[in-house]
Amino acid sequence: MTRIVLAPCSPFSVSEDLLRETAVLARDKKVMLHTHLCETLDEERYTLERFGKRPVEWMEDLGWLGDDVWFAHAIHVDDEEIAKFAQNGCGAAHCPCSNMRLASGIAPVKKYLHAGVKVGLGVDGSASNDSSNMLLEARQAMLLSRLQMGLLPPEGPRKHFLLSQSHPLRSNEWMTARQALELATLGGAAVLGRNDIGALEAGKCADFFTLDLNTINYAGALHDPVAAVLFCAPQNARHTVINGRTVVEDGRITTLDMEPVIAAHNRHSRELAG
Ligand SMILES: [Zn+2]
Numbered sequence: 214m215t216r217i218v219l220a221p222c223s224p225f226s227v228s229e230d231l232l233r234e235t236a237v238l239a240r241d242k243k244v245m246l247h248t249h250l251c252e253t254l255d256e257e258r259y260t261l262e263r264f265g266k267r268p269v270e271w272m273e274d275l276g277w278l279g280d281d282v283w284f285a286h287a288i289h290v291d292d293e294e295i296a297k298f299a300q301n302g303c304g305a306a307h308c309p310c311s312n313m314r315l316a317s318g319i320a321p322v323k324k325y326l327h328a329g330v331k332v333g334l335g336v337d338g339s340a341s342n343d344s345s346n347m348l349l350e351a352r353q354a355m356l357l358s359r360l361q362m363g364l365l366p367p368e369g370p371r372k373h374f375l376l377s378q379s380h381p382l383r384s385n386e387w388m389t390a391r392q393a394l395e396l397a398t399l400g401g402a403a404v405l406g407r408n409d410i411g412a413l414e415a416g417k418c419a420d421f422f423t424l425d426l427n428t429i430n431y432a433g434a435l436h437d438p439v440a441a442v443l444f445c446a447p448q449n450a451r452h453t454v455i456n457g458r459t460v461v462e463d464g465r466i467t468t469l470d471m472e473p474v475i476a477a478h479n480r481h482s483r484e485l486a487g
Pocket residue numbers: 249252285286337338
């Protein structure tokens with residue numbers, strides 16, 4: 214159940230040499246490579262000033278493009294760079310909550326998928342996400358992509374969107390609840406190079422969770438249960454099964470005593486914040 218990936222934090226927190234050597238080591242050990250790239254315009258200015266290259270070209274020269282590589286964020290890319298990701302098989306981990314919290318920008322998810330780039334979802338880290346809840350992330354990905362559609366330059370039937378109070382998106386438009394769910398499941402599996410997870414199918418890993426839809430949280434939305442799960446506020450799992458083992462049963466974690474863990478966590482975070 215443990216997989217090793219080599220993942221230096223970000224371009225501006227490590228040396229060029231470390232990035233180059235990391236890629237060599239990963240290929241030697243046949244493990245994947247991951248970092249956070251094209252997250253902010255500051256990062257783009259940094260690599261341009263320091264190395265005379267945009268982040269993607271810079272990483273390419275360091276051996277960091279390939280189907281064994283995925284990048285978190287991948288927001289500030291142009292069409293050529295999107296094509297480069299597609300040609301090389303690089304994946305993107307879309308982190309909408311973090312990107313909104315830090316005002317980093319909006320990743321071009323629709324363009325990625327159109328170009329054939331693998332896209333999954335990520336929560337980034339505790340410094341930029343206060344929940345690390347994948348269901349919430351899927352919901353934010355769906356809502357943010359709708360906002361992004363609305364902010365596109367006016368064209369065709371969308372011309373009056375920004376002025377209109379009427380609902381701009383029809384249910385068959387980008388991004389639907391099912392597309393968001395696909396990013397969160399099959400999308401993530403593809404990014405990680407896994408064909409044994411991402412779907413409920415015979416032969417795949419028994420990794421899944423269940424939700425209780427017969428609660429007030431989903432009341433009124435059950436004519437489309439998939440849409441309900443994505444549109445309504447994310448709820449805690451009723452049961453969670455990991456690799457065939459039940460770790461949450463009727464909403465309670467079975468593998469540890471939660472109360473002291475929460476108390477310790479709060480104690481440490483208070484110390485840190487203080
Ligand atoms: Zn990040």
